[in-house]
Every structure is written in C-alpha cells, then in structure tokens.
Amino acid sequence: MFEISLAKIVSETNNLDLIGSDRIVSGFSSIVNADLHSIVWIKNYSFLHQLKNRNAVVLTEDCNVAEELRDQTSVLLAKSSSRFIVAQIHTVFFKKQDSFSKNYADEWRSNGFEIGDYAFIGPKVQLGQGTVVGPNVSLIDKVVISNNCIIQPNTVIGIKGLGLEWSGSHYLEFPQLGSVIIGTHSEIGPLSTIRKGALVDTTIGNHVMIGSLCNIGHNVTIGNAAILTSSICVSGSVSIGERVFLGVGSTIKNKVTIGDSATVGQGCVVVKDVAPNKTVVGNPARVL
Incomplete structure (x- = not known):
C-alpha cells in the first residue's frame, strides 16, 4: 500500500494548497467509499451532498466546498483544473498496474x-x-x-x-x-x-x-x-x-x-x- 503525507503531495504538485492539518493518505477513493486515509475528488459544490464521510481528505477547485469543509477535514484546493491535478497526483504517487500474477x-x-x-x-x-x-x-x-x-x-x-x-x-x-x-x-x-x-x-x-x-x-x-x-x-x-x-x-x-x-x-x-x-x-x- 502507498502511504504519503499531504504536505509532500502539495510540495511536489503545482497549483495546490493544503487547508487544514497534514495527514497520511494511501490513495484516491470514490465519493461513496471514502475513509480517513483516502482522497476524494469533488469537482464542485453540486457533488458535495454525496460525501457521506466528511473525515476524508477532499480535493476540489471549488472555494465554496473548501469553505464548508475547512473545519471538518483537510482540503486540497486546486488553483487550476482539479481533474488534471487528480490525474497528476494519481500518476506520480499512487498508480499501480493491474496484477495478472495470481489467477483464482x-x-x-x-x-x-x-x-x-x-x-x-x-x-x-x-x-x-x-x-x-x-x-x-x-x-x-x-x-x-x-x-x-x-x-x-x-x-x-x-x-x-x-x-x-x-x-x-x-x-x-x-x-x-x-x-x-x-x-x-x-x-x-x-x-x-x-x-x-x-x-x-x-x-x-x-x-x-x-x-x-x-x-x-x-x-x-x-x-x-x-x-x-x-x-x-x-x-x-x-x-x-x-x-x-x-x-x-x-x-x-x-x-x-x-x-x-x-x-x-x-x-x-x-x-x-x-x-x-x-x-x-x-x-x-x-x-x-
């Protein structure tokens, strides 16, 4: 499992700010399966209601999302396309290939x-x-x-x-x-x-x-x-x-x-x- 700090991700990613405390994360998660150590992409405020676990780290380009969550969890605020930044972080820090080594x-x-x-x-x-x-x-x-x-x-x-x-x-x-x-x-x-x-x-x-x-x-x-x-x-x-x-x-x-x-x-x-x-x-x- 990959484990990396939010501070390191921000230091190596352009156009990204950390709002809230640093923590260790292990990758991205879907909005419905988020946990304390996952990052969830929420492009804009219209998707925020789907986030059930507000302890998960949220990556967004929407300042309204960041403002609502700032006292609840850590937020990665993108200053350019958040979709591009999600792909960048995933590729650099968390990407893994499908495994074909074990056939069940x-x-x-x-x-x-x-x-x-x-x-x-x-x-x-x-x-x-x-x-x-x-x-x-x-x-x-x-x-x-x-x-x-x-x-x-x-x-x-x-x-x-x-x-x-x-x-x-x-x-x-x-x-x-x-x-x-x-x-x-x-x-x-x-x-x-x-x-x-x-x-x-x-x-x-x-x-x-x-x-x-x-x-x-x-x-x-x-x-x-x-x-x-x-x-x-x-x-x-x-x-x-x-x-x-x-x-x-x-x-x-x-x-x-x-x-x-x-x-x-x-x-x-x-x-x-x-x-x-x-x-x-x-x-x-x-x-x-």
Whole structure:
C-alpha cells in the first residue's frame, strides 16, 4: 500500500494548497467509499451532498466546498483544473498496474463453479450461484457478477478505461477506482469488454443481453432487460434505461442518456439524449 503525507503531495504538485492539518493518505477513493486515509475528488459544490464521510481528505477547485469543509477535514484546493491535478497526483504517487500474477480460476472451479479453460479471475471478483464463465474470459479487478449469468468466451470485464489527461509531454492516468456490477440472469456475449468505473461503478442490471464485440465504457449504467445486439460502442458515463434496444453497430457518445424502452437503429450514432419510448436512426441520430 502507498502511504504519503499531504504536505509532500502539495510540495511536489503545482497549483495546490493544503487547508487544514497534514495527514497520511494511501490513495484516491470514490465519493461513496471514502475513509480517513483516502482522497476524494469533488469537482464542485453540486457533488458535495454525496460525501457521506466528511473525515476524508477532499480535493476540489471549488472555494465554496473548501469553505464548508475547512473545519471538518483537510482540503486540497486546486488553483487550476482539479481533474488534471487528480490525474497528476494519481500518476506520480499512487498508480499501480493491474496484477495478472495470481489467477483464482481453479479456486472457483473447486467451489463448484463452471469456469472455462484458460479463464483468468482476479482477487477482487465475486460470482453468484449458477453463473457460468466461458473459456478465455478475463475478470480483472473489482467485478461483481450476480446469480445465473453467462459470460461468453474471450470477454474482458473489469479492465481500466481510458481516463487520461495530457500533461504537455505525456498522458497522465485518471484513477479508475470503481467496480463492475452485473445483475442476475444477464448474459455478456463473446469478445466484449466492460470497463470498471472511475470514481463510481459501471452497473449492468438484471436480464440484460449484450451481444458480441461490444465495448462498455467506465461509469456506464444499463437498466434491466436492455438488449445491446453486437459491435456496439457505449462511451463513458452513458445511462441506458430499462428495456432499451441498441441495434447492430450503434455508437453512443459519452454522458448521453437513453430513456426507458427507447430503440436505437442499426449503425446509429447517438450524440444527444433520447427520450423514453422513442426510436432514433441515422448519423447523427434523429427521431423517427
């Protein structure tokens, strides 16, 4: 585990002030899992209500957040882009690579689970009863799969997303701290990728069907009984409602919301929100 003082972080990071006392921290945490020795990024005041543990160190660029918390905890106040500074601190002080050194697939097999040949299962994986993991599947990190799911061959779940910030000479990695949570009776098709969340979880509901060659970005939420056919790209922080149908080869821009029971046509490029019960087609998507 990494352990470093806030004072050292501030001394080696430009455009950052420490408000409050120094303490030892071990890395970044999501806003819902914060503890005394973690740093939480709160970009602005609208997110402050989500912080349940006000003993955690907060990094923000919002002076109103800093003012409200100054008598409760230590605050790292950014004088430039706080997202860039989060990536800088993570890369310099806390970055670690995904570990592939220990495969727990045989332990799951010994507990009666059906795990295909050459599957990789990392240490922070939970599988529900009746779930089947196909050959060559990789469940990398922080993956929770509920009961009676099927993970088809050559699929990767729990890999890091491309959360990057440009430093002027190289890329800095934004921390990827969330999990992938998959509900009951869902099926993930072959050769698909589901990326773990950054500061929140990537969440897939119950009875969701995802076909082959799909990419699900970090922080995506997919509602119950949604169908994603094949060769679909869902960018980061997209919200897909219940019973949504995504046609073959469709692409969803980051941070778009698709309402319940909407239909997205084959090859459609969705760049703005889709209302519930609507059908969209084309590039860019338009309502029929």
